[in-house]
Amino acid sequence: MDNNNDQEILEHHNFIGAETIINKNENGKNDKNSLNTKIEIDHISSESTQGVDLSWKDLSYEITNSKTKKRQKIIENMYGVIEAGEVLGVLGPSGSGKSTLLDVLAGRKDKKLVSGEICLNGKPGQPKHLSTYVMQEHVMNGVLTVRESIQFAADLCFPKSYSAADRRARVQQIITEFGLDRVAESKIGTNFVRGISGGEKRRASIATQILTHPKIIFLDEPTTGLDSAASYNVIKVIVEMAQKYNLTVIASLHQPSTKTFELLDKICLIARGRTVYFGDREPANDFFERAGYPVPSYFNPADHFLYVINSDFNTDKRKGEDYVMKLSNEFKNSRESAEIQEKITTLIHKHQGKEDIVLKVMSKKKSRYERNFFQQFIILLNRCYKNNIRNILLFWIRMSFSISLSLLMVSYWWKLGDKLEQDSVLRRMTAHFYSITLLTSLSVAAVPVFLEERLLFERERSNHFYSAGPYALSHTIMSLPFVLIITLTFTSISYPLVALNNDIYSIINFIILLFLAALASESTVIFISAIIPDFVIAISIASFAHAFWMMSSGYVVTPSTLPLLLSWAYRINYQRYTYEAILVNDFVGLKFGCQELPLAVDDMPLYSCLYGDKSGLSSQFSGADVLQELQYDETKIWLWTVR
Structure with a gap:
């Protein structure tokens, strides 16, 4: 790029994947407003690739049962840690507490019902202002195209300091990253309008919500309703994004295939609100083998783990609870659990005494809407x-x-x-x-x-x-x-x-x-x-x-x-x-004729009138007579309009 001839210099910054254009005036000096933007972004550019390590311990969520009026713990004494750039898969039977764990970590539950500690980069805090939460249902405006949906999200989420060209470039970038170029101009689809496939819808939905690269992403069963190939592609894109932008990703999953399971860095297995395993994916095989449940040859490990920890079909409820408690205690006393506890402590010491610019800037940034x-x-x-x-x-x-x-x-x-x-x-x-x-x-x-x-x-x-x-x-x-x-x-x-x-x-x-x-x-x-x-x-x-x-x-x-x-x-x-x-x-000003009777008085015809003069002598009545009979004669159109 020739600095003497070009009128603008394009400065690339990793922070939320944006580009900042620094304009120059005729004398070659930086424009004051653009320079201020550059200084502000440069202030955090050294930390822009720094992610957020998320950890939690003794985490419980307790509600009052509406029928029995007794206190009931939905999740109990959970602990774990996930570092920036990693993807954690939360697995468990239906109703085990997967979505509840995500909601608690994301700050979507009543704090009065939550106990325990959540830390961001080793410091107590809530990730609500640093994260985005992708719900299980991929709700989108079906009559918009994929590009339009993502563009509207970009227009709303990026501050006004980003030009329309910058936003369009970011939209195109994320469309390419999520493999949506082929369907970018296609409508999402409704019951009346043919749209894109389920896997493409899911990717488009996620793309609109992580457009600004939030440091932490929660995904509630992002592969629900998708076949194994579509599920794999969705998780693969998420993993690539996490690694590329140093994001922290937690996703609850329902029966992932072998290929999808192998994409995960860490897994958290939950049964009846208790942690049965937490840690790196590969050592899980060793843990279950020591517990007496080795993974059979040529068998999907995820399916095997879910089969082992599922006690829902145990006819004896007490035995089912004892079984889950046994597995949970076995993990609690394992070396994998000790490693997690040590990792949580290590993270606290790792970030102790450091000024966390990312947390500081993004927390301030997300405390209000980007647009007025x-x-x-x-x-x-x-x-x-x-x-x-x-x-x-x-x-x-x-x-x-x-x-x-x-x-x-x-x-x-x-x-x-x-x-x-x-x-x-x-x-x-x-x-x-x-x-x-x-x-x-x-x-x-x-x-x-x-x-x-x-x-x-x-x-x-x-x-x-x-x-x-x-x-x-x-x-x-x-x-x-x-x-x-x-x-x-x-x-x-x-x-x-x-x-x-x-x-x-x-x-x-x-x-x-x-x-x-x-x-x-x-x-x-x-x-x-x-x-x-x-x-x-x-x-x-x-x-x-x-x-x-x-x-x-x-x-x-x-x-x-x-x-x-x-x-x-x-x-x-x-x-x-x-x-x-x-x-x-309608009736004011109108005249209606009465019905003539086959009788006469002194050669004068008689009439039967339903409204107005009913003496029989009048041959017509007015619309005002009708309104008076209906008691609408006091009605004022302007007053009724206001009401």
């Missing part, structure tokens, strides 16, 4: 737009339902507005009622999408991608145009063909009122999806809520006949306010 509120909002708004426009279930299916339901309404009430007889009043009220209930019911179809979004939000927020505020605001704002489009589509078909009040003021009011009702329904469904994680239960409650509001809106059951216990529902019902306001909007 507004930046998070803009990035999430962009992602939300792409999700809404591409997601079939969230928008396009609801749009097609909106068109279908509006045509159905037209078939029932074709040119209803042209018939101003008194028998059309009830039909007119019915048409308005179903306009509200049919349009608001469309939100229930989006429950599956909202539940997926909930899981994605929980994962990304726990890994410090963004806070709740920008996420909620971006989704709220981005939902407005899509709900409005659905409302306009429904109204543009049904309103003119049913031939309701064609006054421009009435049309605009009708659209606004239906739009607000649809938003209220959308908010209700989002709220239910936020508190109910199960799909079947959430969609059942959402459907019940919609039916409940519909029944207490004042059309199916009049307010005067509502049970006292349900009168509160009428007062807070958004469908009630919409229904009343729409009736006022």
Whole structure:
């Protein structure tokens, strides 16, 4: 590189795999802002390859059994150590405490229920701000491509000091490292959109979460649901990343194949919340041979270990517990256990008196989000737009339902507005009622999408991608145009063909009122999806809520006949306010003809009027008479809109 001709110098730093560009001005002097960035990064560049050694001892997690009310230890007196650059595989039968151990080490459990000591580089501390936690389910936005998913993560996780070019370069780097180049422009995939394979999804999910090379990575069963080849490739990539960037990796695994097992540096075998073995992978064979359980020839050691330590199928519960206790004590008294205890002590002395710049800088860095509120909002708004426009279930299916339901309404009430007889009043009220209930019911179809979004939000927020505020605001704002489009589509078909009040003021009011009702329904469904994680239960409650509001809106059951216990529902019902306001909007100014009777008084015809003057002398009544009969004459559209 020619320093005299080039306008910029590219300085490579290992810290979180980023590149810092140092610009020069016309005089060849370093730009002040860029120089400050260089100094800040150089301050830690000497320590950037230093990893974090993680150790723990006497670690227990105890809860109160909800049935017996007795204290129950999920994991008990566990100890271990893993150095930077190593990969630890946590193995054990289902329910043995693998995920609990990861949660406790990652700081995801209530500290009041945890006892023992966790050390980072020999010093007591929590790895929460230095780590990322990859959950068992690979939750991703299925309508985005692999590159888009990782790019959004990069935009959120990297500070604003990194240019867009730097972030794109980092995204391409990790795509290549995880072997995702071939599918980089392919969509992740949904139930309606064909996507990438399970192994590729898993790698893409992990890539988005370790983009910034956190010093410690926790993976909860990253190979679940994958075949042996895909599982091997996933763990192989993780091992290579750990070695390349000096990362500390702890992964719980379920029945790894021989090849996958051989990739691990250390293993931790757990049974009934107790450590049965912890240490390097290869010496485990010697330990089990001394314990009387040698690994058979040509047999997968991992399968053999899991078979030996699994006491779940012992019909005698007490014998099963005694068996696990025996194995645990045997390990506790073994030379492998002594080596681990010595290693923990050695690490404390190794780092004693040293200033740990990595822990200091990264702890400070991770104590807040990399992007401010507004930046998070803009990035999430962009992602939300792409999700809404591409997601079939969230928008396009609801749009097609909106068109279908509006045509159905037209078939029932074709040119209803042209018939101003008194028998059309009830039909007119019915048409308005179903306009509200049919349009608001469309939100229930989006429950599956909202539940997926909930899981994605929980994962990304726990890994410090963004806070709740920008996420909620971006989704709220981005939902407005899509709900409005659905409302306009429904109204543009049904309103003119049913031939309701064609006054421009009435049309605009009708659209606004239906739009607000649809938003209220959308908010209700989002709220239910936020508190109910199960799909079947959430969609059942959402459907019940919609039916409940519909029944207490004042059309199916009049307010005067509502049970006292349900009168509160009428007062807070958004469908009630919409229904009343729409009736006022439509009926004011209209005149309806009464039914002429086959009788006459002094040659004067008599009429039967359902509303207004019922003396028999009046041949018509007004829309205001209908509203007065319904006790809606005091309704103010603007006030009901605000409510």
